[in-house]
Amino acid sequence: MSGRASLNQSATRLKVGGLTHLSTCDWPGELTATVFCQGCAWDCPYCHNPGLRPATAEGLISWSSVLDFLGSRRNLLDAVVFSGGEPTLQSALLDAIGEVRALGFRVGLHTTGMAPDRFAALLPLLDWVGFDVKAPFATYPRITNVERSGDNALKSLRSLLASCVSYEVRTTVHPSLLSPADMLELKAQLLELGVKHFVVQQFRMQGALPGRLPAAAGIVLPQDYCSGFVHFDTR
Numbered sequence: 001m002s003g004r005a006s007l008n009q010s011a012t013r014l015k016v017g018g019l020t021h022l023s024t025c026d027w028p029g030e031l032t033a034t035v036f037c038q039g040c041a042w043d044c045p046y047c048h049n050p051g052l053r054p055a056t057a058e059g060l061i062s063w064s065s066v067l068d069f070l071g072s073r074r075n076l077l078d079a080v081v082f083s084g085g086e087p088t089l090q091s092a093l094l095d096a097i098g099e100v101r102a103l104g105f106r107v108g109l110h111t112t113g114m115a116p117d118r119f120a121a122l123l124p125l126l127d128w129v130g131f132d133v134k135a136p137f138a139t140y141p142r143i144t145n146v147e148r149s150g151d152n153a154l155k156s157l158r159s160l161l162a163s164c165v166s167y168e169v170r171t172t173v174h175p176s177l178l179s180p181a182d183m184l185e186l187k188a189q190l191l192e193l194g195v196k197h198f199v200v201q202q203f204r205m206q207g208a209l210p211g212r213l214p215a216a217a218g219i220v221l222p223q224d225y226c227s228g229f230v231h232f233d234t235r
């Protein structure tokens, strides 16, 4: 039996910059393949995938070859995660997700929420979202280098929390970008929004462009930072 679902012409336009065949960490508890979508409109100094930031690049992976690979992994993997870059910037994502679901996989998405209307349209097709929150929402430009970028992120986060989709909100902390006071402000905002699952990720140099940030020794969490969430973790 052929492993491929019928190829949707819109989905073939998805720009894929990378494919991880097996991951245990992109969706906690699930064995996934991870599709790295090309392109991101923000410019975070700690970006671990700077090669995925341009809207296009050399050596893109065709969507048909991604589907062929996934077809060969049916019953071996639990799910497929779309990551980036920022997957929601691509209009082809919706049809690509539909094809992955047609193969029988559950679908996860890593997003910053920078495209709130498309994100809201995708939510009914998603089983899980890893939602990247950069900072207290009014201070996003300090990290993203894009004016008012927190507005779209907040709109998307509200959509996610109003849906029934499982999620994890996570924030990467570098001490020169987020102070303990910032983190307490962020905690208050997230709790007020109703966030129940929150993970703080420590900045790591691996993959980041050298020279944009000083090396960071570790996270210093305010004493009561983790209280209030149903699930809180650090990585």
Ligand code: SF4
Residues within 6 Å of the ligand: 040, 041, 042, 043, 044, 046, 047, 048, 049, 050, 053, 084, 085, 086, 112
């Ligand atoms: S939003 Fe994500 S992919 Fe885009 S620049 Fe920031 S860290 Fe990199």
